[in-house]
Amino acid sequence: MPYLDLPQHGVRYFYTVNGPPLPPLTINKEGPEPVSGPLDPNLPNLVFIHISCSRLCAMSSQWSDQRLRKAFNLIVFDQVLHGRTTARERETFTLEDSAVCQLAGLDKLGIKKFSLVGAGFHGVNISAWLAIKAPERVQAMVLVAPGHFEERPGVAEELHSQWLPRVCKNKNGNGDGSGTIDEAEVEVITDFFFGKVYRDPEVRPVTRAVFQRRYGTGHTSPHDITHIVHFFFRKRISPNDLASITCPVLILHGGDDHVVSPKDAAEEWRDALTSAKGGAKLHVVTGAPHKLLLVDASVAK
Numbered sequence: 001m002p003y004l005d006l007p008q009h010g011v012r013y014f015y016t017v018n019g020p021p022l023p024p025l026t027i028n029k030e031g032p033e034p035v036s037g038p039l040d041p042n043l044p045n046l047v048f049i050h051i052s053c054s055r056l057c058a059m060s061s062q063w064s065d066q067r068l069r070k071a072f073n074l075i076v077f078d079q080v081l082h083g084r085t086t087a088r089e090r091e092t093f094t095l096e097d098s099a100v101c102q103l104a105g106l107d108k109l110g111i112k113k114f115s116l117v118g119a120g121f122h123g124v125n126i127s128a129w130l131a132i133k134a135p136e137r138v139q140a141m142v143l144v145a146p147g148h149f150e151e152r153p154g155v156a157e158e159l160h161s162q163w164l165p166r167v168c169k170n171k172n173g174n175g176d177g178s179g180t181i182d183e184a185e186v187e188v189i190t191d192f193f194f195g196k197v198y199r200d201p202e203v204r205p206v207t208r209a210v211f212q213r214r215y216g217t218g219h220t221s222p223h224d225i226t227h228i229v230h231f232f233f234r235k236r237i238s239p240n241d242l243a244s245i246t247c248p249v250l251i252l253h254g255g256d257d258h259v260v261s262p263k264d265a266a267e268e269w270r271d272a273l274t275s276a277k278g279g280a281k282l283h284v285v286t287g288a289p290h291k292l293l294l295v296d297a298s299v300a301k
Contacts, residue, residue, distance in 0.1 A: 002036030003084075004108055009101045010088035015077040016056060017109070021064035039073050044139070045111050046072035049102070049127050051120035051145075051291060052228060053189055053211055055083030062117070062293065075114070077105060079126070081224045083214065089223045095122065095234055099129030115140040115247075119293050121147030121234070121261070124269070128237055131245045140248045144293055145261040146269045149236035156232035163188060164229050167215075168222040181216040183208070192260060203291070242272045249276040254288030 004013040018037035039045075046068070048059040056076040063074040078085040080098050087093075087101075106114065116138060118127030124146040131138040167185050169175045186208045215225045253266040266282055273280040285292055 004105055006101065006104050006108065009104055010090070011080055011101050011105075012086045013077050013080075013101075013105050014056070014084035015075070015105070015109075016063070017075050018069070018073055019060075019063055019076075021066075021069075039109070039111070043071070043073050045114035046074055047106065047111075047114045047116050048074070048076040049116060049118040049123035050076070050079060050082070051293075052122035052231060053082075053215075054207075054291075055210060055214070057083075058119075058210075058291075059117075059293065072115075073111075075106075075109070075111065077102065079122070081227055089221070093227050093230075095125040095231060096129045099126045099133060102126060103130060103134060113137050113139055115142075117142045117144065117293075118146075119144040120291075122231060125234065125237070128242065128245065131247060132237070132241045135244060135246060138245075138247050140250075141245075142250045142252065143269060144252045145254055145257055145291075146251060146266060147261040148265040149268060149272075150234065151232045156229075159229050159232055164222075164226065167225055171220050171222045173220075177220060179216055179218055179220040181212060183212075186211050186216070207291075239272065243274050245273055246275045246277060248278060249273050249280040251280060251282045252292065253282065253284050254292040255284050255286045256288060257292070 002015050002017070004015055005011075006013065016036045017039055019035065020037075048056075048062065050056060050058050056078045059076050062068060063076060068074060080087050080093065080101055114137065116127040116130060118124040118141065124143045127141055127143060131141060163185065167181050169182075170178050170180050189211055190204050190207050215228075219225075251266050251270055253261065253263055255263075263284065266284075270280040270282045
């Protein structure tokens, strides 16, 4: 299996480079994980940063697309606190910290220049930090459903004070000690990311299964899910840092995403990226929800 050790960061990444094509929604199936292939030195590199509470297989529809496979090396990591990537426990861990780890992972793979597809506030903020920290290496960005720079008032506080204790009731020696999360609390995450409008009836159970498998049964420490909730307390990237991003930027917004990443959030990002080559562009995908790369898999193609 493709693992990458970064002892200086206390991270062991799970990743794939040019992984084999997989059927849609493979993340819902048990079985072997995707393997990693070699980099083609004649192709540019495209790095995917997945949405929060998900994992690399959420991008399988994109990396399985023959148009992209012929045009790019396709690289995707389970980000820190997600999927099969493991990391030492720590007091604090921010989206900027995640970008630092991701850059180190790309360094170890020998990937010097790359374009980015970042999804959700998680993937978009990490992508932005990568472009800020390595402007000479990031060639272009597609920012999908970016969310507001800072969470709406009261959302992070409610998740931390009300939802997180319920999620952790069987963790850390409490409850039945199994780590299992009640399905009603898993559904909160599904509703948060998809709302009540979705096209494919398989998507919601996939999301619930992935969340329970990664953060629920068998995961008795509250560490990872607690840090993910702390991402909702993220601070706005400074205007000067955002203005330092000079690569071309395309922002994609799902037209039915009215809660997690409404249109004014996408417009906020567009207007803040004042130095993007040719000006940051915004495209609305009519009828799509927040997780539009999963529901509308062809969007990034």
